[in-house]
Amino acid sequence: MPHLPRTCRRFVFALLALALSASLQTAGAASRIKDIVDFEGVRDNMLVGYGLVVGLNGTGDSLNNAIFTRESLIGMLERMGVNARDTALRTKNVAAVMVTATLPPFARQGSRIDVSVSALGDAKSLLGGTLLVTPMLAADGEVYAVAQGSIATGGFSVAGKAQSVTKGVPTAGRVSSGAIVEREVGFELAKLQTINLTLHNPDFTTARRVAQAINAFIGSPAARPLDPSTVYLTIPERARGDVVALITDIEQLKVEPDQPARVVIDEQNGVIVMGENVRISTVAIAQGSLTVRVTETPEVSQPNAFAPPSRRTGPAPGGQENRTPGEDGVQFGPGGGGQTVVVPRTDVSVDEDHERRIAVVRAGVTLQELVNSLNALGVGPRDMISILQAIKTAGALQADIELM
Numbered sequence: 001m002p003h004l005p006r007t008c009r010r011f012v013f014a015l016l017a018l019a020l021s022a023s024l025q026t027a028g029a030a031s032r033i034k035d036i037v038d039f040e041g042v043r044d045n046m047l048v049g050y051g052l053v054v055g056l057n058g059t060g061d062s063l064n065n066a067i068f069t070r071e072s073l074i075g076m077l078e079r080m081g082v083n084a085r086d087t088a089l090r091t092k093n094v095a096a097v098m099v100t101a102t103l104p105p106f107a108r109q110g111s112r113i114d115v116s117v118s119a120l121g122d123a124k125s126l127l128g129g130t131l132l133v134t135p136m137l138a139a140d141g142e143v144y145a146v147a148q149g150s151i152a153t154g155g156f157s158v159a160g161k162a163q164s165v166t167k168g169v170p171t172a173g174r175v176s177s178g179a180i181v182e183r184e185v186g187f188e189l190a191k192l193q194t195i196n197l198t199l200h201n202p203d204f205t206t207a208r209r210v211a212q213a214i215n216a217f218i219g220s221p222a223a224r225p226l227d228p229s230t231v232y233l234t235i236p237e238r239a240r241g242d243v244v245a246l247i248t249d250i251e252q253l254k255v256e257p258d259q260p261a262r263v264v265i266d267e268q269n270g271v272i273v274m275g276e277n278v279r280i281s282t283v284a285i286a287q288g289s290l291t292v293r294v295t296e297t298p299e300v301s302q303p304n305a306f307a308p309p310s311r312r313t314g315p316a317p318g319g320q321e322n323r324t325p326g327e328d329g330v331q332f333g334p335g336g337g338g339q340t341v342v343v344p345r346t347d348v349s350v351d352e353d354h355e356r357r358i359a360v361v362r363a364g365v366t367l368q369e370l371v372n373s374l375n376a377l378g379v380g381p382r383d384m385i386s387i388l389q390a391i392k393t394a395g396a397l398q399a400d401i402e403l404m
Helices: 006-029 067-079 204-218 243-250 367-376 381-393
Strands: 037-039 045-054 095-103 112-119 130-137 143-150 156-159 164-167 172-181 194-199 223-227 230-234 262-266 271-274 283-286 291-296 299-301 312-315 321-323 341-343 346-351 358-361 400-403
Touching (some): 045 067, 095 130, 095 143, 112 130, 130 172, 204 230, 204 243, 262 381, 381 400
Parallel strands (some): 262 400
Antiparallel strands (some): 037 194, 045 095, 045 130, 156 164, 194 230, 262 271, 283 358, 299 341
């Protein structure tokens, strides 16, 4: 590099730093296709089964209340050659459970998967229990795995006569590698000639960008968006024998996903999430509320010892004498003695939020400027929800509001 003056070198370095910063920002905003789409056929399958857990330390189901546990226990014993139909079973070491698992894509016969176990009856805990052989069914009713093994629970429950302690959920557990795959899901990825890519967040712009990135990598118009959710890909002739390698290269391509202008509001928890594309037109915002506080602080007026007798004011109708209470709030009874009374004391205060101001938000402001303007008014999340809904009603919020 030829010798340059110090000022020119500083200018060149500044330009290089600016270009590097811009490239880092662009790379940071882009996502891999792998993270924003699902490939056709590469999917999980849900499995479910019903089984029994044995070996519990008196924390199982009450057979009188959980009839299904009793019948399942009797049926299991009969298959083992034990007749318990006419016996009054009172064991509390057995619990009926639901067993769930996720069959990963391309799971081969003989491979193992984890299963989750959850109590179905009134069992207190599954700690120390063993899951008996449980067939795992898919949505088509076929058995795809068989589960069995010792249950690991993340919680416990201890109770005494006056106090109990429970940590976590003792009625749910997990059997690591507790199920063996018995049936495979038939799908030949290598024989596909076309494949669909499904976007996690459907969007026209994102679907088009994914197709453009794939076509630029392949060098031919092999991909085209069918709708906001699907990109249709035709496998090129040169990749027909190695579809896995093509998918591996495609899923590493970088695409910048587009997102609609949307404001998500969870009014119950006071949570607001606004996308970066949220814009508003020129609008003036003022926030304030009228707060009236009424405080009751009743006081007890206690008469002194040997309270003076009441003053007579003349005969009352019926021949009885009228008596007037003392000025200190003490009332005198018919016999002349003082009585304890409660004297009300009420304090009413009104707060009109005189310190609040009105703010003008200009058109086309960014998300950060909108948040800064609302924060300058001292607006909390609860009040901000009402303000955003009012701005939307006025037609000044260029975004959709979605209530959770």
